[in-house]
Amino acid sequence: MSSSINLRAVDALDRDAFVQTFGSVFEHFPQAALGAYEKRPFASVSALHEAMMNVVRHLDVDAQRAFLNRHPLLSGANVRAGTMTADSDAEQNSAGLGELTSEEDALLERLNAVYLARHGFPFIVCVRHYTREGIFSAFERRIARSTRDELDEALAQIAAITHARLNARLS
Numbered sequence: 001m002s003s004s005i006n007l008r009a010v011d012a013l014d015r016d017a018f019v020q021t022f023g024s025v026f027e028h029f030p031q032a033a034l035g036a037y038e039k040r041p042f043a044s045v046s047a048l049h050e051a052m053m054n055v056v057r058h059l060d061v062d063a064q065r066a067f068l069n070r071h072p073l074l075s076g077a078n079v080r081a082g083t084m085t086a087d088s089d090a091e092q093n094s095a096g097l098g099e100l101t102s103e104e105d106a107l108l109e110r111l112n113a114v115y116l117a118r119h120g121f122p123f124i125v126c127v128r129h130y131t132r133e134g135i136f137s138a139f140e141r142r143i144a145r146s147t148r149d150e151l152d153e154a155l156a157q158i159a160a161i162t163h164a165r166l167n168a169r170l171s
Contacts, residue, residue: 010048010170011041025052025165026158027085028070032056045170049163056155068121068154073112074135076100087165095127095135104132111139119147126160 013021018037023030035055042048056067072084072092079089079098092098100108115123123139130138142150 006170007042007045007048022048022052022166022169024085024087025162025169026056026067027072027088029056029067032162045166046163048170049159049166052162052166053159056158061151064151064155065121068124068151068158071122071124071158073116073122074108074125074127074139075112076105076108091127091161095130096132097127097135100132104136107136108139111136111143115139115143118143119150121151121154124154124157124161126157126164128164129160 010018010021015034015037019030019033022033022036026032032052032055036048036051039047039051042051056064059067072078072088074092074097076097076099078084079092082089084092097108112123123142125135125138127135142153145153
């Protein structure tokens with residue numbers, strides 16, 4: 001299937017093809033596509049995205065945390081090693097995380113450890129909306145917030161990330 005399809009074609013996909021096409025929009029969570037499939041037809045890309053986001057929003061808190069823990073840490077080492085999904089790799093590369101200095105790498109590793117220990121899930125940010133410096137600033141600011149606020153923020157960031165991914169597939 002072409003990487004660029006229109007909504008009428010989306011609505012015509014059978015369940016397996018729909019999940020194959022959109023199952024990777026949400027990091028290691030094809031259930032978002034599976035749940036959205038039942039909501040066809042879609043009036044817009046935003047409606048498709050909202051149907052997928054609603055699957056995540058309706059998970060209980062423990063399941064949301066498990067979902068968030070499927071996301072990779074922001075990491076220059078991960079970018080250089082190529083150990084992430086193609087989407088995550090491209091997104092983190094777009095923010096220059098593959099070109100961090102050794103000091104920035106060490107700082108990012110420390111921030112990841114502190115955030116993860118405090119909140120129980122990785123720091124998630126739509127890196128395309130930030131400069132490298134902005135990512136570090138957001139990281140430091142968000143560590144001190146409540147875990148409930150961070151869970152909400154992580155889901156908002158996931159919404160931005162996945163909307164961009166979905167637009168890329170449907171452009």
